[in-house]
Amino acid sequence: MIYTITLNPTIDRLLFLEGTLTKGKNNRLRKVTYDIGGKGHHGSNAMNQLGVKNQALGFSGTTNAGKLENILLDKGIDYDFVEVYGKATRESYVILEEGIGGSILITEKGFTVTDYDIELLYEKVEKKVQKEDMVLIAGSTPPGFDLNDLEELLERLKRIGCFIACDLSGEALKKAVEVGVDFIKPNRFEVQELVPSDDNFLDHIKELSEKVDYLIVSLGKDGSICSHAGEVYEVSTPPVELVNDTGAGDCFVGTFLGSLSLNQPLTECLSLASACAADHVQYNDSTTFDINNARELQKVVTVKKIS
Template sequence: MIYTITLNPAIDRLLFLEDTLIKGKNNRLQEITYDLGGKGHHGSYAMSQLEIKNQALGFCGTTNKGKLEKILTEKGINHDLVDVYGKSTRESYVILETGVSGSILITEKGFRVTNYDKESLNEQIERKVNATDIVLIAGSLPLGYELRDLAELLSQLKKIGCFIACDLSGEALKKAVELEVNFIKPNRFEIQELISSKNNLLDNLKELAKKVEYIIVSQGSEGSICSHAGDFYQVTTPKVAAVNDTGAGDCFVGSFLSGLSLGKPLTECLSFASACAASKVQHNDSTTFSVKEARILQKKVTVKKL
């Protein structure tokens, strides 16, 4: 079983403009739709599309719980969320301009969690997670959730003995490395912050690999570099027309962990996850990708051992 933990969930409100965004002008909307926000939820969607058994855990505000659960259900995501009473799950605003590649993302800070909320989540994890499971913790930390709380959660998971994957940033990423989780997905700038701005990327990776089993360094349209078991791989992705890149990295992580859970070779996990992400950016919402299209795109992905 794979569990995803989204500590700071969101509902994505997709704003489709009739034209390009111009400051000072009345920018008219063509359409408004809703999708999942929160990196862990995006990862769960990818796993569900690939028919990998998973469950989404984390927090959920009670005042708009119905809206979030409706989207989760429509997306076919098994979930069991901890209620944060009297609070609303935040919304993220994704602005998509006609004829313009990519998107503009604006996010709310979200609710504040209490000690009761944190204890409820930890107790739930203790009941559910086993040593043979994979746990993905992804996204930002909500207000009231401190680094010491993250350290407690990671220590709890390490005690259980499961595979721990973290798609975090900033101080949360540093804490994950300090506690030697199994998987991280930083970008090249975060690698410098973690090790040294004076070293080249490969030297930083070699140093970081002493603590983390799987490291995938995101390089956007240039692909990624993976480190595992003393080996390094350059992954080059196919060129596609990007419509909305929101959620592409999360799609990669969910697809990659799905492959690992099935015991597939690392090179296959990397190539297929890259293809899934390439499919994702061609769709206008935050989660959608085509498994069939990814199988075709996978043939255009190259994985070269460095």
């Protein structure tokens, strides 16, 4: 079983503008749609596309619970949240201008969780997770959930002995490496928190990989570098037309872990993840990809051992 943990979930409200965003003018919307936000939820969605059973855990606010649940149900995502009474799950506003690629993202901070809420999460996790399971902790942490709380969560998971994957950034990412997790996937900016970006980048990666079993650095359209079991691999991307790369990393992480859980060889996990993430950037939301298209794209992805 795979569990994803989204500590600071969000509901993405996609605002499709008529024309471009202009100050001093009434900017009209063509349409508004909703999508799941939250990196763990994105991971769950990607695993679902591979047919890999998983459940989304984390916090959710009660005052707009129906909104989040409808989106998750619509995507077929199984969930079991710690409900935080009287609070609303935050919304993120994704502004999409007509005829222009990319998006403008505006996010709320999220509600504050109390020590009591955090304890309930620990209890839920400890009740569910078994040694043979995989847990993905992804995304930002909410106000009230500090580094000590993250450390405690990681320590409890370590005591269970499950596979721990983290898609975190900044101090949280550093903490995950310090505690010792099995998988991280920083992007090219996030990795700068862990290693200097000088000419010896690969040496630094090798050094870091002694602490993390599966270390993947994603480099957007330039692919990714993976270090595992003393080997370093360079993974290419298939050529695609970029529409919106938000969630590319989440798609990569979800499909990589999903295929790893199916005991696929590492090179297969890497090439499939690269293909799924590339297929995803052709859509304007943060979750969609087509697994059949991805299997076609996978044919041109190369995974090369570079040391």
